[in-house]
Amino acid sequence: MSVFTPVPESALAHWLKDYAIGRLVELKGISAGVQNSNFFVTTTLGRYVLTLFEGMSRAELPYYLHLMAHLARHGLPVPGPIANLHNEYLGTLQERPAALVVRLSGASEMAPGVEHCARVGAMLAGLHLAGQSYGRRQPNPRGPEWRLATAQAVRDFLPTDERTLLDAEIAFQSAQALANLPAGAIHADLFRDNVLWDTDADGSVHIGGVIDFYFAGHDALLFDVAVTVNDWCSLPDGGLDGTRCTALLAAYHAERPFTAAERAAWPGQLRAAALRFWLSRAADFHLPRAGEMVLVKDPNEYRDILRLRIADTPPLPL
């Protein structure tokens, strides 16, 4: 989230006349984030987040917005999109596709403990269970085909040792049989900054929000678990913290038990998830597209995670 397209208050006040949420009280840009323009919007009737979609095709947005609506109405803390007076979630503001969603409360926890990881595991299982009845389908935009194409695009920019690592990993991943893994709608980007923790009156914390579904798609559920574990359960050097890892996976398993095929595929999916983020960061680094406004993150972090997952091949600890 960030602000790439400014929105004048007068333009928003006019736009809000198409909604039933009262008058604009406050508009405030959100500075975090890498992809879209985001704002906190307070009206006389409530608090919302406004997103202007930057460089995303309008055709793919209904999949994300309806998925968020689907998960929210299944009781999960996902920001449901707000329908306007014409019953539409998606509008146009400042010549961008734009949507309002519910503003959830809480803040990210960048140094999660065992309890956080257990709660995230249970929440991820809840998202997967609810997602099974979601009627729309759109492929994971960072799935196997994208990984193959992106590997081709970046490999010539890499030093020899990384090119060798990449070629070997692409060959390994192409040989994996994934068709028998349970699949469905996955978040695919459930990093620590996309979970908001809210504090109860007694001081305990719970998940107040799971945000940023704009990398979601249909794919193996286990891939989503692997993405989540690689971010939530890694040590500073990229190695897995066994305690946090077990806590997350056990909590997930209690809600949606892993299948035999998933146990077998686990070490490979941890690698696939690491590869996906190494590739996207390497592409952002080596192939910045003119006019594209993206915060470039360090590709080496996920190169190192990939190397460690190959060396470790950790089994599913359950």
Added chain:
Amino acid sequence: MSVFTPVPESALAHWLKDYAIGRLVELKGISAGVQNSNFFVTTTLGRYVLTLFEGMSRAELPYYLHLMAHLARHGLPVPGPIANLHNEYLGTLQERPAALVVRLSGASEMAPGVEHCARVGAMLAGLHLAGQSYGRRQPNPRGPEWRLATAQAVRDFLPTDERTLLDAEIAFQSAQALANLPAGAIHADLFRDNVLWDTDADGSVHIGGVIDFYFAGHDALLFDVAVTVNDWCSLPDGGLDGTRCTALLAAYHAERPFTAAERAAWPGQLRAAALRFWLSRAADFHLPRAGEMVLVKDPNEYRDILRLRIADTPPLPL
């Protein structure tokens, strides 16, 4: 809300397996209320309210539940119902129709000031605007036909002066032309105990929830405004507090301007709204149905409000 049907934790824990909201942590009966059995339900993934519908027909419940879902997804603080893994809002628990809804935060304000009334007026307009695109239709269960039938049923129990008042009011209401009033989905019971006020970090309050939609139906929007004004803006003797009344109506009018037909109909609709609650309370008092569990409220309060509205005939103060 109240508890007429107990729910064992084991039965609820089993029932929740059909939802994606995790495991049962706490179940607590809610003692307030007059009609259904209600419980606070906390799970590992969130906080909800469980309602067991007592003596309501299963066929009429989807209208209410989908209306709540519709208003919630239009950005209003209405408790959205929770869908289960089969995408259904309505289930069966302890042999009753049952539903989970989002638990909203806040507490009722039984001594509202001018600012509360203004916020309620704006919120009611938001509900009416969003309700215009609601696709289902069910008549107001306490509309003109019900009022006529209930007047017939209770009149012989009333002392002479009340019977005269009732007969005259029924005749007056029957002569009113209501067809040209804007209509739509109305709450029809927006009393002070059905609005939850939540406190912001800076100490200011906002409406955190509008609850109990189980008297909702399709009727004149102005009738809903009149029900709301009679409760929120009455003095202890039943007379209208002009300042609160103007604040509520002006805030409503700013969002959805009153039409000329509504200005003309206003004094009569205030009387119709008073009549409706006098009648239901008189029926509960004089005609208690065997086995029906209803908290009987004082019918005289609304008899007096009706008398005062007839004496005052207050115009729309805008």
